[in-house]
Amino acid sequence: MTALMVIPLIMAIWLGMNFITFRNINEPEFIGFQNYIDVLTDGRFWSAARFTTIYTAIVVPARMVLGLAVALMLDQVSKAVRGVYLSFFLLPFIIVPVVGTLMFKQLFDASGLITWAYRMIFESRLPYNELTVKTLIMIHGVWYVTPFALVTYFAGLQTLPSDLLEAASIDGANWWQKIWGIVLPHLRSLTILILLISIMDSYRIFDSIFVLTNNLNPVFKADTLMTYNFSTAIQFQRLGKGNAMAVLTVIGIMIVLIPNLIQSYREQIEER
Amino acid sequence: MEKTKNPIVKVAIHLFLIIFTIYSILPFYWTTMQSFKTLKDANSRTPKFIFTPTWENYQELWLNSVPENGYMIMFFILLAVVLLICMALFAEQFPWPNWVTAAFVLLGFAGLLWGIPEVVDTAEFYDYFVNTIIVTVGTVVVSISIGCLAGYSLARYSGYAAVVILIAALGFRALPRLTFILPYYQIGSALNLLDTRFLVILTLVAVNQPFTIWMLRSFFMDIPKELEESAMVDGANRLTAFRKVIIPIMWPGIISTALFSLLLAYNEFLLVRILTQTNWTLPVAISRYTGGEDPRHLTLAAAAAVSATIPIVIVILFFQKNLVKGLAAGAVKG
Known part of the structure; x- marks a missing residue:
């Protein structure tokens, strides 16, 4: 099991030091750290890194707040209605991401529903430029992962200690005080968990942007690290540089991840 | 939390939830509508909400229009x-x-x-569908078999090495897919395995294994040790105890985990896109319909999207409880 994962990682670092295209794929040419330097001095790499960061910084909080808000409201309605709502809400999450994106995109096609609605309301065409395309990508990002935060929060709300809430009611606490004082602390560990998973997932966002921008990324400058990595390795056939970029991305994500890994390591040690 | 008594708040909550429902399902509604339209209706600049539905797109997609x-x-x-x-x-x-x-x-x-x-006479899309089934089932079977053994031993053996393996697995779960896929591409091309379902399954198993192990392990941890110990006192060896005592009560957990690795395998796009040129699975096949700006692809893409969604919705309908349980309990740890 470990071999299946460790060997590719070591190979990626090694391949990153070679000049490889599809033509000389079986006889790589060793060029040392040239690929790594290429990546680090590549303007498009940094602009992709910037967009990935912006995407993560906007989408992750948005989907968590929205998920929590909806979960709190869902908690207020009766059990029977709840199930119906929940199965609708889950739909964007269980669907194949590529298909979900495709469906989302059809709303914004020339003959799509939103394009039409926009024309009706603002009496002008929906403009497609860097800003709107990026906004679109982010709306889609919120759309398809919110259900995950929602369901997890909802499950967390079901385990709220009711005696604490009752005590708070007797003491005359209002709604906000209960949320701040009891509900949010109770959901704290879940929040950290959702946060970490969301960061990891939005960091490697690929499918949706690939489908939404349709290979027009140089035009919209909406590359993320993954899409740029993909086009370097597969479309421009610079496999070595692609590998180098993947390795550098790993280093980037590890900076975010290492505190979490250390913490779960401690937890596991304690559990023994 | 206790429910509100204020009727205005109640109405507001339902209103918001309904708006959120619309937001969630609007793309599904629109695409399904598009898939039943003729090309002319679908490309109309003012959306047609009333139209005569047609099966044409599905027939073209699956049956070469026969x-x-x-x-x-x-x-x-x-x-x-x-x-x-x-x-x-x-x-x-x-x-x-x-x-x-x-x-x-x-x-x-x-x-x-x-x-x-x-x-x-079936269309190409049918071959992709069969491919997807093979890859998905293969991945689920292999990764659950390995995951059960690894998860069980990691849940029972609590040495230092076990912790290291677990943490490494967690770290690998977070890595971007390309870090694995490009080396696997290299391996595949060296061994002449590119474009085979075998390589796709192997890579998918490698990518999904950390997650499967963590999830199964957390389910195994819930089973008290005494259970198999008593079986072993009665003369069963560890393997028999595992097979006859542990696995039967693990079924709900195994189904939850299998469901998640099924979703992961069925949904995988990037990996299949890189490792195969013809033996595609559905996500890659569908992305092909969005490749061009050709308006003729509009309804076909819609039909393909709906066709790929229906099997997964059927599976989820059967196992929704397991999915929500998995999300709430095991999955969140991975």
């Missing part, structure tokens, strides 16, 4: 379902053990899957 073949396939599927129901009803009365019946049913389905294109 509608008669549809009836034959319907007939086959109906036959299979009737047979399945008969098998389920009379399984107890057959003179052979149950697993023979199960194997027979599985063989029948596989035969049906491969048999249909022999009898009727």
Whole structure:
């Protein structure tokens, strides 16, 4: 099991030091750290890194707040209605991401529903430029992962200690005080968990942007690290540089991840 | 939390939830509508909300536009379902053990899957569909078998090495896919395995394994140790105890985990896109329809999207409880 994962990682670092295209794929040419330097001095790499960061910084909080808000409201309605709502809400999450994106995109096609609605309301065409395309990508990002935060929060709300809430009611606490004082602390560990998973997932966002921008990324400058990595390795056939970029991305994500890994390591040690 | 009594707040909550429902399902509604329209209707600048639905797009997608073949396939599927129901009803009365019946049913389905294109003329999309089923089932079976053994041993053996392996697995779960895929591409090209389902399954297993192990382990941890210890006192060895005592009570956990790795395998796009050139699975096949700006692809893409969604929705309908349970309990740890 470990071999299946460790060997590719070591190979990626090694391949990153070679000049490889599809033509000389079986006889790589060793060029040392040239690929790594290429990546680090590549303007498009940094602009992709910037967009990935912006995407993560906007989408992750948005989907968590929205998920929590909806979960709190869902908690207020009766059990029977709840199930119906929940199965609708889950739909964007269980669907194949590529298909979900495709469906989302059809709303914004020339003959799509939103394009039409926009024309009706603002009496002008929906403009497609860097800003709107990026906004679109982010709306889609919120759309398809919110259900995950929602369901997890909802499950967390079901385990709220009711005696604490009752005590708070007797003491005359209002709604906000209960949320701040009891509900949010109770959901704290879940929040950290959702946060970490969301960061990891939005960091490697690929499918949706690939489908939404349709290979027009140089035009919209909406590359993320993954899409740029993909086009370097597969479309421009610079496999070595692609590998180098993947390795550098790993280093980037590890900076975010290492505190979490250390913490779960401690937890596991304690559990023994 | 206790429910609010204020009627205005209640109405506001429902209003918001309904708006959120619309936000969630609007794309589904629109695409399904588009898939039943003729090209002219679908490309109309003012959306047509009232139109005569047509099966044309689905027929083009699955059957090369020969509608008669549809009836034959319907007939086959109906036959299979009737047979399945008969098998389920009379399984107890057959003179052979149950697993023979199960194997027979599985063989029948596989035969049906491969048999249909022999009898009727199906479109390429059908081949991608079969590919997807093979890859998904292969990945689930392999990763659950490995995951059960690894998860069980990691749950029971609590040495230093176990912790290191677990944390490494967690770290690998977070890595971007490309870090694995490009080396696997290299391996595949060296071994002449590119474009085979075998390589896709192998890579998918490698990518999904950390997650499977973590999830199964957390389910195994919930099972008290005393259970298999008592079985071992009664003279069973560890393997028999595992097989006869632990696995039967693990079924709900295994199903939850299998469901998640099924979703992961069914959804995978990037990996399949890189490792295969012709043996695509559905996500890659569908992305092809969005490749061009050709308006002729609009309805076909819609039909493909709906076709790929229906199997997964059926599976989820059956196992929604397991999915929500998995999300709430095990999945969040991975």
